Structures are given as C-alpha cells and as structure tokens.
Amino acid sequence: MRARRSVALALTGVLAAVTLAACSNGDAKKETAGTAGTATVLNVGMPNGPQTENHNPFLGSSSGASLGYRWMIYEPLVMINGIKPAEQGKPWLATEWKWADNFTKLSLTIRDGVKFADGSPMTADDVAYSFQIRKDNEGLNQDAIPYGTITASGNKVDLTFTKSQFTNQNKVLTVFVIPKAQWSALKDPSKDTLKNPIGTGPYKVKSFTPQTTTLEVRDAYWQDLPKVKELRYTSYNDNNAQTTALANGASEWSFVFVPNVKAVYQSKDEKNHKLWFPANLGIHGLWINTTRKPFDDPALRRAMDKVISRDDIFMQGEAGYFYPKVESITGIPTPAGDSFIAPEYKDKKHSVDVEGAKSDLAAAGYKLEGDVLKDKTGKPITITLTNPAGWSDYITDLEIIKDNLSTIGIKATVEKANQDAWFKKMDEGDFDAAMHWTNGGATPFDIYQNIMDGKILKPVGKGGVSGNYGRFNSPEATKALDEYATASDETARSTALNTLQKIMVEQMPVIPTSASNVGGLYSTKNWTGWPDESNQYAPAQPTQQNALQIVLNLKPAGA
Secondary structure, X not given: OOOOOOHHHHHHHHOOOOOOOOOOOOOOOOOOOOOOOOOOEEEEEEOOOOOOOOOOOOOOOOHHHHHXXXXXXXXXXXXXXXXXXOOOOEEOOEEEEEEEOOOOEEEEEEOOOOEOOOOOEOOHHHHHHHHHHHHHOHHHOXXXXXXXEEEEEOOEEEEEEOOOOHHHHHXXXXXXXXXXXXXXXXXXXXXXXXOOOOOOOOEEEXXXXXXXXXXXXXXXXXXXXXXXXEXXXXXXXXXXXXXXXXXXXXXOEEOOOOOOHHHHOHHHOXXXXXXXXXXXXXXXXXXXXXXXXXXXXXXXXXXXXXXOOHHHXXXXXXXXXXXXXXXXXXXOOOOOOHHHOOHHHOOOEOOOOHHHHHHHHHHOOOEEEOOEEEOOOOOEOEEEEEEEOOOHHHHHHHHHHHHHHHOOOOEEEEEEEOHHHHHHHHHHOOOOEEEEEOOOOOOOHHHXXXXXXXXXXXOOOOOOOOOOOOOOOOHHHHHHHHHHHHOOOHHHHHXXXXXXXXXXXXXXXXXXEEEEEOOEEEEOOOEEOOOEOOEOOOOOOOOOOOHHHXXXXXXXOOO
16 A cells, blocks of 8 residues: 555644744754855755664665655666656666566666675676565565566566566566675564665765764765765654744755645745645545445435535645645546546546536435435435544545535534544444545556455455455456456557546545645755756655655755
C-alpha cells in the first residue's frame, strides 16, 4: 500500500493546524548557508520527531527513510519522474533496459565506472544481488515482485518473472543498488540496523544526532559532483516547529501540511518562499462500506458523488494546494493520467448537481420528505463519517461532505476517532464511510486495484487487508484488473482499463475527491534550480527518490 500515507507521513499531512507559536525545535538558531553565489549547505526538514540512527534503506521506519536522505546515498537503476510515470525513464545506474515476452523478461546494461562510497567498483554482480536479496527476503520485497531467475554476466543482468510485470515495471526499474560485500554479511537485512551506509550516491553520512543527520559530498562521483556540499536533515518535533523553521529560513525544504500557508509561510518571504504540489497517480476520497444498506446501492452512491463539492474540499480542507482536486469523473488524476482516460469520459468533469441527484434518487425509489431522505423501506438514511481526530484536513473534508449530503436529505455525523481504533475498524470493515487514500503507480491500475480487486476482498470482521476497505465485490472488475495486468497488447490493455473506468463511474465504490501529491515547500534564497509548474523534471518532495535529481540540479543563488 505504497502510495497511501504511511503512519509517519500521514501525520505530516494532517495534524492540527499550524501556527507560528514557539516550539522546541522551531526556534533553533539558523546556521548561515552562505551569501549569494557561495551557498554550500542545504537545510532539509521533516516534522517527524527525534530519530534513532538507522540508515537501512529498506526500512520505512529508518531515519534514512523518514527524513529522505537514503536517496542521496542509494541510487536506482532508472530514474522515473514521479509525476510523469508514463514517460521513458532517465538512465541512471543502468544505461539500457529491454523488456521481452510480455514483460516477463528484463535485460539490463549496467553503467561502467561507478564506484561505491568505500571506493569499490559497482558491478553487475552487485546489481544482481540487489534483486536476489529482495527475492530471498519477503520483508525486503515490499511490492511482492514475483522474481524468477536472476543472472549476471559481464555488464549485463538478466531477470525473469513468473508473470507479466507491466503494472510493476517502474517498481522494478527503480530498485536501488547495494554492495554485495556489505549486505551479504548482515544477519537479517530486513531488520538489521545499518550504521555505515555504503552506496553509489554522491553523499555519505558525516554525523548523526536524534535531531539532525548531516551528509557530506563524496570526493568523487560518476556524475558531476553536486554544488550542495553538505545536506543537513533536521527532524522537527511537529508541524508547528517545522513550519516555524520554514518561515524563518532555518529549514529550506520540507513536505508538511500548512493550513494557512500564504499567511504563515509565503508572506514571510514572498520572493523566495515557494511551494509546488503536483498530482501523481494516486487518489484520496470517501470510501464507502458497500456491505451496509442502503449504501450497497450504486444509485445512492452516485447521488452522493453528485453533491460532494471537490472544490470546497480542495480550497478548505486541503488549503488550496495540498491534495489537488480530482476533476475527471473516472477518478483518474490529471494531468498525470490524461493519456489513460477513456474516450467516452475524456471531457467529462465532475460538477455539483443537487437537482440531478434528487431526480436520480427519486427514479431509483428513494423519497425525499422535507429534508429527510428515506430508503426504499421508508427508513431515514443516516451515515457516520469517521477519521482520526488529529487528521485535520480529513476532518474538515468530512464536515464539508456532511453539509453536502444534507442537501439531499442524508443526515451525516462526523466522528473524530482514536487513530489506532480507526485503523482497526477500517481493516475489519467496521465503518460506514471514511476519507482514505489509494495506492499509486505508473498507471491508474494501482488506484482501481486498491479499490475494486476481488482477490484482496475479505469478509467484514476479518482484518489484514491490503486494500478494498469498502468490501466492493465485483467479479467484472476483478476480471478486468487481471486482463489489464496480463494483456499482451495495448488494445487489450486499453479495453480492460476502459471497463474499470466504466465500473468506477457507474458504481462509485469510492467517491474520489483529491489526488495524492508529491510536493514540497522550498526556498530560492540560497539555491535555485528547483522543479516547478514550468519545469516539471521531478516531483518536489524531499522524501521521494527524485530528490537526488533535484539536489544535483541546484545551484547557489546568484552564482
């Protein structure tokens, strides 16, 4: 469930409203990064609290993953643009790659002249081992890639897979490379703490404290050395402290939700304080428990969709920037997913239509008596909308949805839940409706698979689910997902995806509201070369793999 919020990053996006009140880390003295044209240090921040030293790049709980610096040490075979996943990737540690036999075979040509930070050469054996260790350790194979054979010869690495990897091709190509000599000596690579990370990236660890990890540039690197000579990753105690640091310049780059972003952040330095939060192919929306009556009726879910204001959710709940609005009725985010939208839905955008919803409900057998909507048995329709109390944007979204649903006579209650209890209820299907996220990937397949796949469908009361929280049961959708994943040509693949879009529009198992983002807030005072709307070479989030691309592109301001 990769494109959703992890617990750690969920809290960066949805905790209580941010103010500029003094906080323990927010008032930290700013260290000068340099005068114009002479900057050498870049200060990166995340609001994730004190860290425990662990540079193991596989572990999402490690300090390297939490703060994002693992990508400055460990590099991928191919650099994929997270906001343009359908585009051809940029050769990185692999100079060429070729898929064959309907994406069941992959041949990689490994770049010559690359060295690890300890001076040893990176070889095809290291690359093959980087795949083998994932195959041999389930805990490291987070995307459940069905590896077959893995062989190395000269500068070539050849892999086979037990089924088509069309839907996983970017996940395979972005595998990061580790040195076999170091990792083969670890007892349990899926759990071991790593204190001495050795990668091919341009940086190595200089120092670590629970508050700040400092990286320094290596003496040599297979590309031009970055202009940023030192990276300081500070982990602030909370959103308040992180936002204060951004506002006063102590932090120059972060991913954090700031409700009143213009007043709190941008106005403090209108020239240099920037933000860019582009959409990727993952979504957020109202997940409905389709096993509960009357919400098992697609006609009712479609009517609910017609009255929910995605504009208000974006402008109020998401502060007008954080999670971009999903406009297509298919739920596919644009512009990232433009090329995937079926011809029949190409120009169909969501708009609020209260009268249309009322008409549809009447035709489906529902009765609106005064301001109360009654189901087909004459019972008033009520619904409980629930999310963790601390997830402020989601709670605001629910309040908006509550008001929207009242326009068609549905009485909604917003429940602010305990986070652990909420996760358990979502897992076991014990809820009416909740804001939640989907997986994301190179195509909309990951979105629809997370919402509709019958293979991950579990009965209410049974936990351990990996998606389909709404218990949506559609053999047609499951079949289309299989056909898409295994199709041998683009025509068959498009047909399957168009079927999934039709099911989404007509049955609305999830009401899509917002796109996931891979954004960031950054300052141009000391560094220029950041991605933005006019130069979308990479997503702006410092914890994404593309962060390395950004750092390599930065130059001192005024240089």
